[in-house]
Amino acid sequence: MxxxxxxxxxxxxxxxxxxxxxxxxxxxxxxxxxxxxxxxxxxxxxxxxxxxxxxxxxxxxxxxxxxxxxxxxxxxxxxxxxxxxxxxxxxxxxxASNYSLGVNIFFELNKTLAKMMNTLKQYSVSMEEIHHTQKLDAPSGTAISLANDIISNNENFKDWKLDEKGESIIPIVAKRIEDVPGTHTINYESEVDTITIEHVAHNRxxxxxxxxxxxxxxxxxxxxxxxxxxxxxx
Structure with a gap:
């Protein structure tokens, strides 16, 4: 080819x-x-x-x-x-915002968890993404895809914002650290516990x-x- x-x-x-x-x-x-x-x-x-x-x-x-x-x-x-x-x-x-085979499995896991959490209104959602310092955009395309998939599958959340909290908002924190290929973390947090899913890329x-x-x-x-x-x- x-x-x-x-x-x-x-x-x-x-x-x-x-x-x-x-x-x-x-x-x-x-x-x-x-x-x-x-x-x-x-x-x-x-x-x-x-x-x-x-x-x-x-x-x-x-x-x-x-x-x-x-x-x-x-x-x-x-x-x-x-x-x-x-x-x-x-x-x-x-x-695709991310071509990693593992990340695309993570996308599906994220959608499934969002559906499962739909009736549990006591949980808020937050996201963090970490990439190398050469990455130009923030948040990452992968983080945006993950946030939009939560919004599409959970009626408790209507929008995402970078570094901004609010009702029905998914806040995304974007960090830039030397030589980090890509880490994406999603937290569902209530007063009694936290549920976390995460994908960590080891290289490109x-x-x-x-x-x-x-x-x-x-x-x-x-x-x-x-x-x-x-x-x-x-």
């Missing part, structure tokens, strides 16, 4: 290593300042770029009939446009592997998909 890497930072380099080990060829490595390239060289593109160029990268792929996997966060104001374009062009597109390998697996899966398919489709869960 011929892969284009759109974004060649730490994640892009890790994806490259894993893809090569799995027998794939990297035919394009596009950094954030590059715009003059032929995406049609690739069978599939993996976008881990920056928010300001992600939508253009995705659109370029879809317009050229190249399925694209995106893990860039911070660009989702244009997500609906990307979905509409994909449907119009009959392309292939996956966006899990995120990169999931992205490559998603790229392998989408080749030859048309539509807008999620990691639940890739992993057949949820």
């Amino acid at each position: 011929k892969i284009a890497l759109l974004g060649y930072g730490k994640m892009g380099k890790t994806i490259e290593q894993i893809a090569i080990k799995r027998g794939h060829d990297i035919v394009l490595k596009i950094d954030k300042g590059d715009s003059n390239y032929d995406i049609t060289k690739a069978d599939v593109a993996i976008d881990f770029s920056i928010p300001t160029v992600a939508f253009n990268n995705i659109s370029n792929c879809i317009n050229n009939d190249v399925p694209v996997i995106s893990g860039t966060t911070g660009w989702l104001d244009n997500y609906d446009k990307a979905v509409a374009l994909c449907k119009e062009k009959n392309g292939g597109f996956i966006y 390998q899990g995120f990169a592997l999931g992205a490559v697996i998603a790229a392998e899966w989408i080749v030859g398919k048309n539509g807008v998909f999620t990691m639940n489709d890739v992993l057949n869960i949820g």
